[in-house]
Amino acid sequence: MPELPEVETVARGLAARVAGDIIESVWLGSKREPLKSPAAQIVATLESSRMIGVRRIGKHIVFDLDRVARTPSSAKLHKSNAKKRGSNRGVKLNSQWIVHLGMTGQLLLCEPGSEIAKHTHAILTLRSGRELRFVDPRRFGRLSVATDFAAAGEEPLLVDLEKFVEVFHARKTPIKSALLNQKLLSGVGNIYADESLFRAAVRPRRRASSLTREELRRLFLSIQEVLKEAITAGGSSISNYVNSAGEAGFFQLQHRVYGRESEPCLVCKTPIKRIVMAGRSSHYCPRCQK
DNA sequence: ACTATTTCCTGGATGC
């Protein structure tokens, strides 16, 4: 499932391959399900816009857009409209297309003739002739437009230790739940929460507020370490995750606890335990993690 | 102001 490393991989891949390209037309399959903004607003924002860049914020993919004139005649129309509005003259609003992949969302850069996958919910036709398609079987993904998108929580790779400690030290909720709370930290999901807690030798059920400063420091370092390693590996291909070119990542081969229930701990050989917290599975080593 | 639980959704795995 796409978490920070997977979203980062997709965003980097797209940045390298579509930056500068222009969205000529947009097809939206469902007018409701995956859309957080009104369909008409999404289409109006995307069509005739140049993708200046693609980046990741939390688990969101952000396309920074720049309006371009569609044709000479529409450019003229645009100019006269701007004149009429008057007050907006000279003010440049930065439009953004925001994509959240949810559990099974994929952003794929495809050749126009290629087969349309089942559960394709959006197709952007680009001036280069290629198509950017959004496919999402489980439909937990979301599409929206914004002008100044910001994540609710701290960026795990940018936050400093002081802020990290401040965010978590007063929370009474289990540390695993706190790590999954995107309003606190944006980007960590179930896989990397479990992997980080293992590396920090902290059990998932521990109340966040019970962690010592040293444990929080270890957790802080573990999160950054595991996220960076996962990005290097192109993310974890669990479920249907692939990058924008349709290629799998391989960090799942380096998971130490996630998905390893009953298998021996790589450090002490104790069988890895799996418990369910708030409907989410948590994997940990009962011996290594305190 | 927090925290905990429920809900959405479908493919794949499991069981009889």
Add this chain to the structure above:
DNA sequence: TGCATCCAGGAAATAG
């Protein structure tokens, strides 16, 4: 083989 049931989980909505 076929059919029913369960399970995965991000985050918004709802409940406490």
